[in-house]
Amino acid sequence: MxxxxxxxxxxxxxxxxSLTDSIAKWIEADRIDAEHYRAVMREMIDHAYGDGAGESAVHALERGELDGPAFERDLAARLVTLDGVPPVAEGLLERMFAGFxxxxxxxxxxxxxxxxxxxxxxxxxxxxxxxxxxxxxxxxxxxxxxxxxxxxxxxxxxxxxxxxxxxxxxxxxxxxxxxxxxxxxxxxxxxxxxxxxxxxxxxxxxxxxxxxxxxxx
Known part of the structure; x- marks a missing residue:
């Protein structure tokens, strides 16, 4: 060697x-439906880091081809809070990672x-x-x-x-x-x-x- x-x-x-710990804090603070979030994110991450064909919003975000606010709007539209409405899109990524x-x-x-x-x-x-x-x-x-x-x-x-x-x-x-x-x-x-x-x-x-x-x- x-x-x-x-x-x-x-x-x-x-x-x-860990990301898991940071996300858990954000889920509680923003009252996110955790089960729904995990299903949405599992699909996105499996595609971005697995065998998914073609490009995705995660690929574009990570390369800087898609700006944060645009991704936040897309992700917020896919999620739901315990109150039955989407979370606030503005600042979503900052809140997700605030627990690091x-x-x-x-x-x-x-x-x-x-x-x-x-x-x-x-x-x-x-x-x-x-x-x-x-x-x-x-x-x-x-x-x-x-x-x-x-x-x-x-x-x-x-x-x-x-x-x-x-x-x-x-x-x-x-x-x-x-x-x-x-x-x-x-x-x-x-x-x-x-x-x-x-x-x-x-x-x-x-x-x-x-x-x-x-x-x-």
């Missing part, structure tokens, strides 16, 4: 608390690997959301956000772009994500893949690959 000299990593659900909290152990891990000369790159699919970038210069050597580069995971071209940003071949990198389809795509390009479920498990896997001891506080 090649020496790992680069870590490519997702943001939402990896460097933050930073996972400090993961940020510490990235600082640690950088201190050992390992390159780091964020590779995130954006849903027109705002990212908290205050300390990103300390954490990342490069940042690749789908809506800013016009490419999305699991398209191979976004991985090629990210590898170019850090100047490394796929065989020397590990990619960390919470969506299996993205891991599969990265592995097809020669990268090691870590399917993130929790910070402790992921950090242990990174330690094993890089042969380092990393912080988990």
């Amino acid at each position: 090649a020496v790992v000299t680069g870590v490519l990593i997702d943001w939402g659900g990896v460097l933050t608390t 909290d930073r996972v400090e152990a993961m940020y510490d891990m990235l600082r640690d690997v950088r201190s050992h000369g390992v390159k780091t790159c964020l590779v995130s699919n954006s849903w027109s959301n705002t990212y908290p970038r205050d300390d990103w210069d300390e954490v990342f050597d490069a940042v690749v956000i789908s809506g800013e580069v016009g490419m999305r995971k699991p398209e191979p071209r976004i991985f090629h772009h990210a590898l170019g940003q850090v100047g490394l071949p796929g065989a020397e990198c590990v990619f960390i994500d919470d969506i299996e389809a993205n891991i599969v795509a990265a592995r097809a390009l020669g990268m090691a893949g870590i399917h993130h479920r929790d910070a402790d498990t992921t950090i242990a896997e990174v330690e094993s690959l890089l042969r380092l001891t990393l912080r988990r506080a």
Whole structure:
């Protein structure tokens, strides 16, 4: 196995608390019919990350071809609240993701690997959301956000772009994500893949690959 000299990593659900937790808070606050929401979103995500043929609103949103307000109107029209009406479209995506909290152990891990000369790159699919970038210069050597580069995971071209940003071949990198389809795509390009479920498990896997001891506080 090649020496790992680069870590490519997702943001939402990896460097933050889980999307499931954030969505649960929004569902309660906006009084969304949870069962109906899950059915709608399952169809959209299965198409976007599975074997669905053709393009979708999710593809366009993540590449920045569809703006957030337009997607919010489309999604709100598909959903229903417990009061039997659609939720307010304006600000829908911001409310959905408002429950994300930073996972400090993961940020510490990235600082640690950088201190050992390992390159780091964020590779995130954006849903027109705002990212908290205050300390990103300390954490990342490069940042690749789908809506800013016009490419999305699991398209191979976004991985090629990210590898170019850090100047490394796929065989020397590990990619960390919470969506299996993205891991599969990265592995097809020669990268090691870590399917993130929790910070402790992921950090242990990174330690094993890089042969380092990393912080988990």
